[in-house]
Amino acid sequence: RELEITDVTDRLDEFKRLIELVAAEELTVKNAEEVVLREMLDEGDDPDAIVDREGLGKAESGEVEAAVEAAIDDNPDAVADYHDGDDGAINFLVGQVMQATGGSADPGQVNGLLRERLDG
Known part of the structure; x- marks a missing residue:
């Protein structure tokens, strides 16, 4: 440039x-x-x-929540790894959600939603 x-x-x-x-x-x-x-x-x-x-606007909360659920459902090994104490598994799941939303979700929010869902 x-x-x-x-x-x-x-x-x-x-x-x-x-x-x-x-x-x-x-x-x-x-x-x-x-x-x-x-x-x-x-x-x-x-x-x-x-x-x-x-199409870069931030993802709606319903879209993010659906992507979080899909990431959890589609990746049982990563979920098991997270429950076994592998905190790095959450990064993989965040990546799956980010990919599903085309990068339009807030990664910090995604991380929090995943932890809430997996720990709850």
Whole structure:
């Protein structure tokens, strides 16, 4: 990317909007950095258009909960490993949920939901 500082300063409102989307938890930090910011710089699109086009809005709680249940049901070995004290198994399950939601879930929330479900 060949950018000059004036290329960025002319678009401060768009960068502010990107920060607002993350702060309002409408977009994950990962998607903001890896997709939206990259496309803003490469294509010149505004963040809302990118989020809509790429379907990057945060997953709804029902979608996340369904993905958590599916990850638990589909991965009994990881669940058994977690119950046997392998705390790393939770990371695998978080990854499964993140994959199922296309990265639109909040990993911290997913971790908490998994632990709550597995420990409860």
